Amino acid sequence: MKIAVATPDTLTARMAGPGIRAWQIASALARHHDVQLVTTTLADLPDSPFPVRAVDDAGLAEVEQWCDVLVFQGWLVHKRPFLLQSEKVLVADVYDPLHLEQLEQGRDDGWRGRILAVQSATAVLNEQLLRGDYFLCASEKQRDFWLGQLSALGRVNPVTYDADETLRSLISVVPFGVPEAPPVRTRPAIKGVVPGIGPDDKVLLWGGGIYNWFDPLTLLHALDRLRRHRPDVRLFFMGLKHPNPDIPEMRMAVAARALSDRLGLTGTHAFFNEGWVEYDDRQNYLLDADIGVSTHLDHVETAFSFRTRVLDYLWASLPTVATGGDALADLIEARQIGLTVPAGDVEALEAALARILDDDELRAAMAVGAGALATELTWPKVLAPLVDFCRDPRRAPDLLEPALAAGFRHDLTEVKERWRGLAYDVQTAVDHLREGGPLLAARKAAGRVRRTAVTWRDRGPA
Incomplete structure (x- = not known):
């Protein structure tokens, strides 16, 4: 079987x-099939056991012709009718509800731009849901x-x-996973390496990027309180600059740096990896940390999210302190492998961190x-x-039923252009021009070009 895995990341x-x-999907499928992994952005994995390359639309069309099954993510099929109209088996990986994500990320685009961002993302997802033969999601709740x-x-x-x-x-549940082999330390990375963090300090690890749907601010306030009776505590943010050049720096990352500076934490108790x-x-x-942390806001995006960074904490046997409200937080509570706290509760977060740091026996049991x-x-x-699906892939039966298939094809052509493409960009630019003049319009347009190429998270160690 010839299978292509395509991502915009x-x-x-x-x-x-x-x-x-x-990468992991392609690796698993390559054990049984002829697999290619392609991206519409950057590719540089020379030691891969299967072909990995960057493609333009012409290359993507060639991949579609070559494969029997196409597994794709994100916005990849958007504005590519040769994919939506393909007769091949299409598997849509919708583990990230990106229209819910845009409710927060779109705040940076002005009111009209935010409305259109959510509607555009919804339209893109509807395209996939109308055409996909099989779907992957992250949890039963999702x-x-x-x-x-x-x-x-x-x-x-x-x-x-x-x-x-x-x-x-x-539609099946296929969550984010962890490697089969446990992690092995090959070098020290944080303790005794990062200036300001000693070999015996206690490290709280923020295991990825800082995005608008996260809440590092409550964590920084809790750290400010915690350091007064645990002067050995250190918070390390593992990534600021996203590896995908299409992902811009986010408002929350800027706010976190500013708050850390204002509280006098930067360089003494809070540390930011710039890359x-x-x-x-x-x-x-991960192995240089004592606790993994994941704090987020209380909103609908949280309810249906699947924080992939928490999987890395589990892989490294790290106790986790997280905001409650999502599927992984429920798992943390049920398995007693960490503590969860209400969103925005500085005192509860400080208490949870202190409890684990002060109790070696509890920390070991959680690990x-x-x-x-x-x-x-x-x-x-x-x-x-x-x-299992790819052992005997098949088109979705309703897409082959004449009484239904014609209606789905019609619905695909009727996705309103107003919520996507040029009309979206024009309307957003007009709003920015009205709100802040030409400079704001130019700055926002540049950000939108970067952001729409790949809008989603987590972006793993994120």
């Missing part, structure tokens, strides 16, 4: 979440969400239902539990539904 030594996920959107588009119908009353053959840690080097940072859970979430295990 960077495929280099410094990969983020979508790129890591695409699966329920996607089933609602699929139902609204008519994809939950007598044909798909009679083919499989569970609808697992339409991005290489994928094959991240274990050295054992985290490592045990990691063995249940290895990439071969979580990717099993996709691997």
Whole structure:
């Protein structure tokens, strides 16, 4: 079987979440099939056991002609009718509900721009949901969400239902995973290496980028309180500059640096890695930490997210302190491998961090539990539904039913141009011009060009 895995994210030594996920999907499928991994941005993985390359639209069209199955992420099929109209088996990886993400990220685009950003993302996802033969999501909770959107588009119908009353053959849970082999330290990375962090200090690790849907500010306020009775505590942010050049610096990252400076934490108790840690080097940072932290805001994006950085914490047997409200926070509580706190609660966050730092026995027990859970979430295990599907891939039955297929094709052509493409850019530019004049319009336009190429998170060690 010829299978292509396509991503709009960077495929280099410094990969983020979508790129890591695409790489792992390709690696798992390459054990059984002829696989190519392609990206529409940057590719530089020369030692890959299968072809990895960057492609333009012409190259992507060649890949579509070559493959039997195309697994894709993000905005990849948008404005590419040769993919939407393909007769090949299309597998859409919708582990990131990017329209919910745009509710926060779009705040930087002005009011009109924000509305259009969400509508544009929704339209792009609807294209995928109307055409996809099989879908991957990150959790059971997220699966329920996607089933609602699929139902609204008519994809939950007598044909798909009679083919499989569970609808697992339409959409399966394939979360982010961890490597099968446990992490092995190859060098010191933080303790005794980063100026200001000693070999015996206690390190809190923020294991990825700082995006607008996260809440590093509450964490910094908690650190400011915690350092007064734990002067040995250090907070290390593992990545600021995203490896994908299309991802701009985010408002929350700027705010975090400013708050850290104002509280007098920068360089003494809070440390920011200005670049991005290489994928094959991240274990050295994880193994130099004592607690993994993930704090976010209380909103709908959180409810349906799957914080991939927390998986790295489990892989490294790190206790985790996280904001409650998402699927992984529920797992942390259920398995007692860390502590969860309410969003925005500085005192509760400080208390949770102090409790784990002050209790060596508790920290050790949480570490054992985290490592045990990691063995249940290895990439071969979580990717099993996709691997099984690709053994005998098939078109979705409703897309082959004449009574339904014509309607889906019509709906695809009716996705409103107003929410995407040139009309979107023009309307957004007009809003920026009205709000802040030519300079704001130019700055926002440049940011939009970078951001729309790849809008999503987490972007892994993120």
